[in-house]
Each structure stands twice: as C-alpha cells, then as structure tokens.
Amino acid sequence: MVLETNLRKILVVILASIALTACATQKKAGKMTGDVYTGTDTVEYLATGVRDRVFFATNKSTLTTASRDTLRKQAAWMRKKSSLKFTIEGHADERGTREYNLALGERRANAVKDYLMTYGISGSRLSVISYGKERPVNSGSNPLAWSQNRRSVTVKVD
Amino acid sequence: MKKLILTIFCLFLFNSSAKAVVEVDITRGNLDPLPIAVSPLHVALGSIDVKEGEKVIKNIGEKISGVVEINFKRSGLFNPLKKESFVQNPDIAHIKPRFEDWRLIKAQALVTGKVTVTEDKLRVEFRLWDVVAAKEMIALAFSTTPNNWRRVAHIISDKVYQRLTGEEGYFDTRIVYVSETGPKTQRYKKLAIMDQDGANVKYLTLGNELVLTPRFSPTNQLVTYLSYFKNLPRVYLLDIETGVQEVVGDFPGMTFAPRFSPDGKKIIMSFAKDGNSDIYTMNINTRVVEKITEHTSIDTSPSFSPDGKYICFNSDRSGLQQIYVMRSDGSQVKRITFGKGLYGTPVWSPRGDLIAFTKVHKGKFYIGVMRPDGSGERLLTENFYQEAPSWSPNGRVLIFYRETKSDSEGKGFSAKLWSIDLTGYNERLIETETDGSDPSWSSLLSK
Numbered sequence: 001m002v003l004e005t006n007l008r009k010i011l012v013v014i015l016a017s018i019a020l021t022a023c024a025t026q027k028k029a030g031k032m033t034g035d036v037y038t039g040t041d042t043v044e045y046l047a048t049g050v051r052d053r054v055f056f057a058t059n060k061s062t063l064t065t066a067s068r069d070t071l072r073k074q075a076a077w078m079r080k081k082s083s084l085k086f087t088i089e090g091h092a093d094e095r096g097t098r099e100y101n102l103a104l105g106e107r108r109a110n111a112v113k114d115y116l117m118t119y120g121i122s123g124s125r126l127s128v129i130s131y132g133k134e135r136p137v138n139s140g141s142n143p144l145a146w147s148q149n150r151r152s153v154t155v156k157v158d
Numbered sequence: 159m160k161k162l163i164l165t166i167f168c169l170f171l172f173n174s175s176a177k178a179v180v181e182v183d184i185t186r187g188n189l190d191p192l193p194i195a196v197s198p199l200h201v202a203l204g205s206i207d208v209k210e211g212e213k214v215i216k217n218i219g220e221k222i223s224g225v226v227e228i229n230f231k232r233s234g235l236f237n238p239l240k241k242e243s244f245v246q247n248p249d250i251a252h253i254k255p256r257f258e259d260w261r262l263i264k265a266q267a268l269v270t271g272k273v274t275v276t277e278d279k280l281r282v283e284f285r286l287w288d289v290v291a292a293k294e295m296i297a298l299a300f301s302t303t304p305n306n307w308r309r310v311a312h313i314i315s316d317k318v319y320q321r322l323t324g325e326e327g328y329f330d331t332r333i334v335y336v337s338e339t340g341p342k343t344q345r346y347k348k349l350a351i352m353d354q355d356g357a358n359v360k361y362l363t364l365g366n367e368l369v370l371t372p373r374f375s376p377t378n379q380l381v382t383y384l385s386y387f388k389n390l391p392r393v394y395l396l397d398i399e400t401g402v403q404e405v406v407g408d409f410p411g412m413t414f415a416p417r418f419s420p421d422g423k424k425i426i427m428s429f430a431k432d433g434n435s436d437i438y439t440m441n442i443n444t445r446v447v448e449k450i451t452e453h454t455s456i457d458t459s460p461s462f463s464p465d466g467k468y469i470c471f472n473s474d475r476s477g478l479q480q481i482y483v484m485r486s487d488g489s490q491v492k493r494i495t496f497g498k499g500l501y502g503t504p505v506w507s508p509r510g511d512l513i514a515f516t517k518v519h520k521g522k523f524y525i526g527v528m529r530p531d532g533s534g535e536r537l538l539t540e541n542f543y544q545e546a547p548s549w550s551p552n553g554r555v556l557i558f559y560r561e562t563k564s565d566s567e568g569k570g571f572s573a574k575l576w577s578i579d580l581t582g583y584n585e586r587l588i589e590t591e592t593d594g595s596d597p598s599w600s601s602l603l604s605k
Contacts, residue, residue, distance in 0.1 A: 095521075098370065099414060103456040106430040129389065139568035141565075
C-alpha cells in the first residue's frame, strides 16, 4: 500500500522528467529537415505572413518546397508594392573556405532572384549581394546555428 | 615606409675552401636545432642613440641581436644560446673570437658584429663564424637609415640562414592580413601590415567597410583585396606607400579572390554574375580584361605557378569543391584532387614544386600540400577550423589562420594567425594585437 503509493510517485516523477527531457531535446534539435532549417526563430517578416528568408542545405543552393512557398508569398506581396525595390542577400555557414562561400552566397541569392522573376517580379527591382560567411545570424558552432546561417534574406531597399 | 637605401659591400669574404662543418638540413623535421650564439653587436664609440619618432632606442647592439635571436628561435632550426653564458665581450669577439670559450657553452656557430650610428646613417658589419672548424664563414657590411634598424637584423638573419641551410631566408619580409574585432555577427575588419616577427603593425584601412583576402604584389608596393565599399563587393588595389585605393576594372557584379600574376602586371580574380563565378584577369596598366574559365560551376581561388604558365584554382564543376590546374590561357583544365573530402584555397609555392591547400573532411579542417599533378598529398595539421595557407618566399613555411568554436552568444570565438613548416614541425601561433585572419606573405624586401 505504502509501497504502491511510493511507486506511483516515483513513476510520476520519472514520466515527468522524460516529458521534460523530450521538450529539451526537441528545442536543441531545433527544426531541421535533412540539414535545412525549417524553424522560425531567426525569421523576420516583410508583411504579415510573408517570411523574409529561405534556408539551404550544406553546399547547396537548391530551393526546397517550403522555400518556394515562402518566395511565392514574397512575390505576391511584391506585386502589390510595385514601387519597392529589394536587395537579396546570400549567406553561407562557417564550415567552408571563405572565397568559395562568397561564391556560394551569390549563387543562393540568385536562385531566389530567379524564382521571384518567374513570378513576374522585374529583375530591375532585385539586386543581389553575397556576404559569404561574414554575417552569421547565430554565432554558435553547432549544426542548428549553421543551418540558420545558410540563408538568403530579402531586404527592402529604403 | 621610406624607401630603403641599402648599400651592401662585401669586406673580406673568406669562403671556407673545405666543406663547412656547420650546416642545417631544412628538408627533414628538425628535432635538434643548431646551437648558435648571437653576440650583442658592439656599438662603436661616438655612436648616437637611434630614434624611432619620439622614442629613443638604447643599447642598439643588443636590440639588433635580440631581433636576430627571435628570428632564429621562431624558425625552429636554431637554438640561440643564453647571453648570460657568453664569456667574450662583443668588441673583441667580433675581431678575434676565442673559439674554445664558445665551444665551452656548446655553440656550433657564432654571430658577431659592430654597429655605428650617426644622425642619418646606421652602419653594420657582421660575421658568422663556424665555431667547430674555428673559421670565419661570412663577413658583410651595409648601411641604412637608423630607423631601419630592424631590417638590419632581418637581413643578418637571412644571410646566416642562407649560409647555413643553402636556402634563401624569409626574415626580411612583411605579412598583410585582416585585423578583426567585434562580435561574430558583425565583425569589424581592417587591413593591417606588419613585419613577419609582428613588429611595426600599421593599419591600412579604417574599418568602415568589410575587407577580405589581401595579397601582396611581387614588388611589395601594392596590395589587392576585396572591399565592400558602398555595399558593392569588388576587388581593389591599395598602394602601401600612398594609401590610395582604386577599384580594379568596371565589373557589373561581385569580383573577389584576387591575386597578382608573378610579373605583377595582372590581377587574377573571380567575377560572379547570375549565380555563376568564373576566373578573369585584368592587366593593371592596359586595363584589358580576359576571361579564363567558361563553366556554369563556381570557379574561384586562382593562383599562378611562379613561371606564370599555369593556374591552379578551386571549382565545384564535378559536384563539390576540388582543385584544378589549367594553362594560363584557360586551356587544358585538369582536376588534380581525388581524395576523400573537399579541397579549397589552392596556392602555388614560389618554388614551383608544391601546391598548398585547405581540405575539409568529416567535419575537420586540414592544411596540406601536394605536387602540381595532385600526387604526394601530405596533411600538415588538423583543426576545428583553419584555412587559406600562404607561402613564405622561400617556399618552406606556411602561414594560415584558425578560428575557435563559440556558443550562440559568440563567447569563445577567436581568429588567430598561425604558421607551420613544410616538414609539419614548428607549428606556431603568431601574436597580433587584435584577432587576425587571411594572412598573406610578401616576397623578400631586399630583392
């Protein structure tokens, strides 16, 4: 009887700790599919529901389905704001050589620009700049930080 | 920096007719540095104190020998013996060393000298002695302006190094690099230049815009680098003397990864447009631009062979970063790396015999060398993050940089310059007053 209550208490404690650890590991693992960041921790918004950035896998500049969805929303909003111009920034994580990362950032930014153009945004409204690995958004040296840094950000030009 | 007027005239050059007993082999790992005694230079009577701007430099004889000792120590090939154990005074040792005294402290080689300083001239004579064979090996004299006293020490170091190893030295050289400060997410970067031993640091840009990957011209008068001036990343040229900066060419997109051709007449670099990076050259005088690679892949980090006939570069045309060699007109492109991992930052040795590179494999970064045909790959050092080796002018030492891990607040982050010998020995941190990256080695100043 006493033993049973104690056992139950212990069980509750154990289950609670498992639940807590599960939450903790989920936070640590962040949100990644493959090694493409799928979370929103570093994301800002150009307008309601319009995310300002897309993310990439290591060494890649291909757009995921989620990225294309984000960019279609960007294009739709840009069509409504026809007087606005934008700079598309390309970035890379720190796990590569500096010069190649500059080129990779440029390739990523152009992948975004090309996609926006297929949705009717004039190329004259979109300029491209690569920062390679020079401007990380997360200073950490871990896979989650690196996935948040492999990005292309659309910035409104003032 | 004032142009150095250097008059070198050989006094009595006694070359030992027999093979020198004292010599240093720099091709193998040197676990037994040569014990060498560097006597403080004797300061001639009537010499005035050396002035460096406002500062007065006392004991110039000891200062010069001190710089020589540090050069020898840092090379890993010599073991400069402690001054406190020297028995003979500098003035007598320079004229007639008592070799038994020097042998007692186990010296195998001895450097002595005399320096005379007047208002506008610093004159040095120095001798290198083979203590074992009791013979003079070199006797040289030269003069310069007093504020160039450090270069005197570096030239002495180079002459001794050359006599004992058979190779040219690398002490009378400078390093250009990027000085870094600030948080990892917003690094503040300036171009900096210093003597190879860390002295005479000068900042060449103000830090208002991002600057990256500076490289010396073969004549050491110019530096080419990438600048984000006005938020337009482009290759620039900077004149070290005048500080004047000018953009290279008129490219409608990002140019980056610049180097000079061995004759100094051209800049070779990457030009990125519409997601594609190709290699171009521009003649500095005629401004004629030539396209060297034609491929939808990223082609970057080009580096000429010292005879100007070939270019090695980094390309991902096979899927991932690899190293390629082509003729300088862009023909006969050949891939040379086939090992596991990614390869980048290829740089051709001034001796022409090797290409140094960065390799990334299983999350680790390596600095290595290989022959220009890709054979003989040898990894020299492994680290969490390091890249971008640059060769000393004698092709025997590599300088590169390392970064440390940091947490999400950026704590723990640092970027530092390091060097390592081609043998894989003598891995050494290079002290800089701020963090540093992207180092590039000049050629010998006294050429």
